[in-house]
Amino acid sequence: MSERESSADVAGGLPAEIVLPGSRGRSARFADGWVVIEQRHVVHRIPVAAIDRVVASSGRVDVLLRVRSGPAEVHRIRHLGSGAAFVRAVTGALPVRDEAERAGDGRALVQSAFVDRGSPGPARLVRLVNSPLKLFCWLYLAGFVLLAVSAPAGFRTVEALLLWLFGPPVLGIGAGLATAAVRSVPAPWALHRRGITVAATVTDHEHEVVPNGDDRPYDRWYPVYAFTDAEGVARTHTDRRREGRREGRAELCYDPENPALVRRSENFRAGVVWTLVGTLLVLVPIAAVGLGLAVGAVGAAFGSDG
Structure with a gap:
């Protein structure tokens, strides 16, 4: 499991703290309305009021902040395993907003602090x-x-x-x-065994600005699909496996035991067999x-x- 829930908090009647361990000492946790992302030399504390949505994909969770205009600011958490519980907890705590509130800027609400990790000498040797x-x-x-x-x-x-x-x-x-x-192999095999296929419609595109050294940065667009799962819950999925502007409908397959695992419907069994x-x-x-x-x-x- 890649997520841990503090049993002491649950037993004491306090809100659970969802922990999302990352690589190289990085991690994220959600508790009491705050997403705390700990990186190598900086800690970001993000209140739910600043968050527009949270998107999970293979190996990472993206926290997208509310912005008035321009591309969304993304805080990315790379982790091992599934971030489904983390995404559900944060998404469930997001306040319901009207269009005017969604157009606000949440970046000013983020608290960032640099952290001194101690003497750089041994750490530099470890990084080798x-x-x-x-x-x-x-x-x-x-x-x-x-x-x-x-x-x-x-x-x-x-x-x-x-x-x-x-x-x-x-x-x-x-x-x-x-x-x-x-x-x-595990992700497509899980979709082959227990995946549920639904019809989805492109409703938006996620915009990402990619730095390009000294040259002008370039844009990437990823389609955002809206669909209703088998339990009647309205969901969205950003397809980062297919770049570019798209429109229309497509069939998506998701894992009911891991809702963050969503892919375009295909012959998953054949893909697994040919990979092996x-x-x-x-x-x-x-x-x-x-x-x-x-x-x-x-x-x-x-x-x-x-």
Whole structure:
């Protein structure tokens, strides 16, 4: 589970506190009418009066603030698992507003404070290896140094370095893509097993301004679908998997056990099958070849001549 509910608060008759753990020490929580987002060096406290809506998608929850004009200001929370309970709690606490109130600006109500996380020295060292990719790169470079220093001079050293040059990267690419493929399976499989398909209509578009370095930023538009679920509840869904202005109707499929999981209706079973087949027949062999090259590099450097 990616969300925790404070049982002490519930037992004591106080409002529950919904916690949404994120990666690298980041988190968000909702309690007593406030969404508190803790990032690396800043904490944002957002009252429900400042929030227009909350949108959940795979791996993230977006808190959109009320604005008078221009693109909406988005506070994004990246997390693992489902943010459905967090979205339901915040959405249920939003006040009912008329059009004039919705046009107000909620950004002035947000309280932001910088946080001193202590001495930057140890933290800087931790950040050097705080992700699998960084750790892999350091081990890769360390292997080069170890092979160059320890292997006997001559052809075997060149052979070991060439094998190591290609082995770990091929292994990393194969293993990384295979891991990503396997992790993408649970969502479509859940929709195949228990998903409910409904008709939806494009009613709006979510506007996002994307920075582009020193060049002019560019715009992205994502369609917002409105639909009524099987329980008669009116809902909306922002389709971030399909960019661009759209109109008309479409069929959406949602998971009743995880309402935040919504996708355009398709043959989810076929997608899962082809993902697993491609993983077994393509990605796993690629990783095996890379592992063989890496092992061969070590054997060439330290193995006996026979």
